[in-house]
Amino acid sequence: MPPRTSKTTALRVAVLADSDTRWKWGALTARRLTTGTPDAPRTADRPVEITGLLLRGRATPTPRQLAEVGDVGIETGRVREVTAVEFLDTVRNEGYDIVVLALVGGAVQAMLHGLAALRLAARPVVVTGYVGVVYEKLADGLLLRHGADVVLANSRHDAERFRAVYEGVGAHASAVTEAALPFLGGAPHRRQEGRETVVFAAQPSVPASRADRTYLLRRLVEHARLHPDREVLLKLRSKPGEHTTHIEELPYQRLADRLPGGLPPNFSLVYGHMGEVLDRTDLLVTVSSTAALESLHRRIPTAILTDLGVRETLGNHHFIGSGLLTSWDRLDGGSHPEPDEKWLAGQGVAADGTYDTAYDTARARVDALLAEHRLPDLTPYYTPATAPGYLPGILARHHLAPDGHPLPGAAAPRETGGVRGAVRDAVREAARGAYRQGVQRVAPVIRRMGEL
Template identity: 70%
Template sequence: MPASATKSLRVAVLADSDTRWKWGALTAQRLAPAGAAVRLDGYLLRGRATPTPRQLTEVGVRADSLREVSAAEFLRAVREDPAAEPYDLLVLALVGGGVQAVLHGLRHTWQDAARRPVVVTGYVGVVYEKLTDGLLLRHGADLVLANSRQDAERFRAVYEGVGADAAAVTEVALPFLGGAPYTGAHEPYTVVFAAQPSVPESRRDRAYLLERLIRHARLHPGREVLLKLRSKPGEHTTHIEELPYQKLARKLTLPPNLRLVYGHMGEVLDRTDLLVTVSSTAALEALHRRVPTAVLTDLGVRETLGNHHFTGSGCLASWDQLDAGHRPVPEEDWVARQGVAPGGEAAGPDACGEDSYAGAFEEAREKIAGLLGERGALPPLAPYYTPATAPGYLPGLLARHHLGPDGAPLPGAPAAGREPGAVRRTVRRAARGAYRHGVQRVAPVIRRMGEL
């Protein structure tokens, strides 16, 4: 990397939910060279999952600037920033369709530019569904980050299988792993169930898991049992949550040793003795810190639940087993392939050491340094999907973000550089609230009526 680049790095992160903002912002920090001063500008893509101030505070990642934008507004911001200082790095922390739209928009925006930033994208956690679809939608970025050795191998196989360039695939690790390693039981012994917004989906399955959590708390009155929730009613995260556990819990009598908690997952893990989940990425956070971790089999081991990803991990278990005192022991080879405790370190006081963890991002840093050194000669972004290769698919993806088939903003796209007035802000908040009300209250009622 040029000497000037090691002194400062100007980064923009575009995210569409609280979890993706966390992934994008922390990834940007991990990718910065040692000693570099990073200016981080955050852009929140306007949509159903735009994070609330509370969610942003809970994520705990600070940005030098943060504002809500449409895709068209973001494209204008990265080309015509008022500071007149170009970005070095753009991190696209979006759902696949959003990444594809922005890649085409950036290609159009930079068609006459003498130089452009390095563009990075990836996944916020475990990739257990829509692997091919999601990867091809991310193709075209300079770096497509894979959170583990296993993911890197799968990503390259998909790209090579369709004849796409796989050179962008770069192995890293999840950027939010870390914290003190588990050293033994706390007082009181604490069991944490990490809830997920959309897994499982049905009322019956969610009610079953809640009832089993309550039963576990009653069977072990000396334990503290925590239901770790991602969002409060009315908020959305990466996935839609139609039946919040809070709503189900209101109709039940909870034992005194069971509590509903929010907050940063890392802080909850500081006091956890057993992490229980269906398939949450929290399992990888716990495994990285050597916290005993159980991935539930009660509802089956199925692709729709995502717990099939943990086959071979040694972590699969049922509530019956956990009630009886079972504590799963992870398979070290499986853990190492997931980018957890990089290098396959054995459990111990240095198993979660920052030095070994930081090394997981070194290849990506070196690639970015090389690209920044050549940024004046970087070729145009070249996504796999084009109007010629996917004429029945791509235009619709772009249109959702008010972009035409060539990536240019369509007439009527939201204007950039202009903050919305009070009336527009009020209308947006009302519309977003109405949408969330429809998802969490109206839709389930209609679905139940349809099942009669």
Template identity: 70%
Template sequence: MPSPTHSAPRVAVLADSDTRWKWGALTARRLHPDARLDGYLLRGRATPTVRQLGEVGARADSLREIRGVDFVRETDRTRCDVLVLACVGGAVQAMVHGLAHAWRTDRRRPVVVTGYVGVVYEKLADGLLLRHGADVVLANSRHDADRFRAVYRGVGAPDDSVVECALPFLGGAPYRAPDAPRTVVFAAQPSVPETREARTYLLRRAVEHARRHPDREVLIKLRSKPGEHTTHVEELPYQKLAGRLPGGLPPNCRLVYGNMGEVLDRTDLMVTVSSTAALESLHRGIPTAVLTDLGVREALGNHHFLGSGCLASWDELDAGHRPEPDPAWLARQGVARGMGAPPGRSPGEYERAFDAARDRVAELAAADQLPPPAPYYTPRTAPGYLPGILARYGLDPHGAPLAGFADAPQEAGGLRRFARDAVREAARGAYRHGVQRVAPAIRRWGQL
């Protein structure tokens, strides 16, 4: 376990998707700017590809793919000062239980940190209780911190792990407004909205906006390419929907990929349903619209933006409307423009938003001994829920590796590794085909 005499701190990040890797790695840099960063990609449905990792742009000193049960078993992988769990709630809960079991006889252990990659608009109680047991649960805003503590207090669990900070990837050059918008970006989301009709509608409206304004460039910013997965499953990729639009895309409208920060460098109007990209855009002072065309509904996540001043429809945007955000709402969301700074600036207030988290982590890391992680969910409090979650990651109800997972095969080399990787990619492709093509068809048949 880590020694208090370390001169160069080490931070490990375990992530299970491209967006969570981005959040985890950048959070690690905020907590320890000069630390060695060792990255681990949790093997599963959304394990990021090389292209996705390159697009995210968050670098590590080492990076490898691993199973959750192996991460828990091989203590060398957690010989660090701070461990950031940048995973879905179930994976965080499994790792907390597994590591608590692995560390049960250790005097010292890493400080365990977790949190959310962006806007928290669904499964608030479920996701939070699955993250309980980490030493630090980061809240990206004052608004989230209040909600998180209320959930923990509501079940009688300690809430002192909740620490307010901000999203770690806000930043970029201040926006300088032209006389009229030149570049409009529609930030698409993998799972919002879900239906073909709704997604086709949004795509069609973006295309119509381009046709109405031939002097503007309309960019449809996509998170992944067909066959890739991100944090959420995308059953109806916009690439396929675009190929079926009558007349196709006009010359001033195109699909784009790439780092969101770089796309925002040339954006004059950001349009989305509920993407976290809206907060990135607002932070830089870019006019930002959260669409109401499909209603303001919890299922869409745009209810999170109530009171923001950003709610608007495509009809309003077509007519020239540019939303003006409410400063008080921005301040509660941890956005720099709402923290006393001039519009479009990234002030010292944003940098200081991480001070409390750094102080808490440093205080815990300096302790002679940390108590074992104590999650709210245990075999006593959730006997019908917890065992299934842990079993998905190869752990028994007490966090010990299950017999069927305990004897993990050694890393293969040469042709064996090539064959293993080929089989794994084929299996992933089959799974993605089932998720994206077969499952929706079965659901449609069931509705006949």
């Protein structure tokens, strides 16, 4: 049978993301699967068109956040927001060959059921995965992603765990495909005379409490005072009021404003693309940020803090056996941990030079699926029969019925152009602003008041 798509037409890819970090992962994954790496592009036999879509919600990235993600090969002006129902309608009308779902697990599950309900004669190949270290809700997150044609694992370690979960519940595990994080890269670390820069990679929700976050900030500032010859940077993910993949209710910026004694002159808050910050980093310190894997890929000295314990809720338990666990006391004394090479080999950081081939298997799998005359129906593990008390709620959050079809009233056609279209867009923008104000500013205050 002939392939579903012609080699003379463009390969059409849609990336649907719900946060800045997932947008970065999804867009770069689409590039790695279709055109290779920016430095070593794949010789494609057909042009590639990648469309960027942002799922509207509390963490929808702002233009500033999109710009700071860095070059992902898609102009920000070509990226648009959609609801879940609008996304499904776009897939039905545009005829994509590949769809990359860069979403939280529940949203992936909803889109899988929504796509299945479209009953397309030639449906797209569906790809999903994780944006970083998988240290919590392993079974829950994986089963919500089950049903995609390709579930990318960022390392051999993850691939083995993913298959074990699927096989353990009796679900097929053939979709699990080993790859790597798509945003690793940059020049290997080289120490420069007269320069020593320490960077603390902050996380929005780890740790969560004011006391723990204040402690980490205080120790970072004390490190700067102890070593006035070092440049100490606090790398932040977002500005107050912005959301990323996780909610940040206690921004370090506000804690820093209240720190007794102020900030020393060699201490700075920095934003921007993580790769650019790593270009000048000589020691990366974090609790459990994915930035640690980026740092290790470039052979930058990296430290995982144990000051608050080694706990599943912090995610630093993922680094047991890495040789990277240490404390501020040791770092203050000049100690730098050395990574365990065996541990590194299983984590997909590809510091051994194999990164250029990390997506070969995934790319071959996608190419094989594209060559099929007709793909089988999407069959997620969760169905109204297997999870009747769980699945309907997940789908309803995205205005989908238990069978994957839009709920009544959710699929009203959009008016375009004219006064009514302009009014609709203005009302929608105002509603979106009110929603963000509620979830990003008002709700955290109410929660904190409730803890008093």
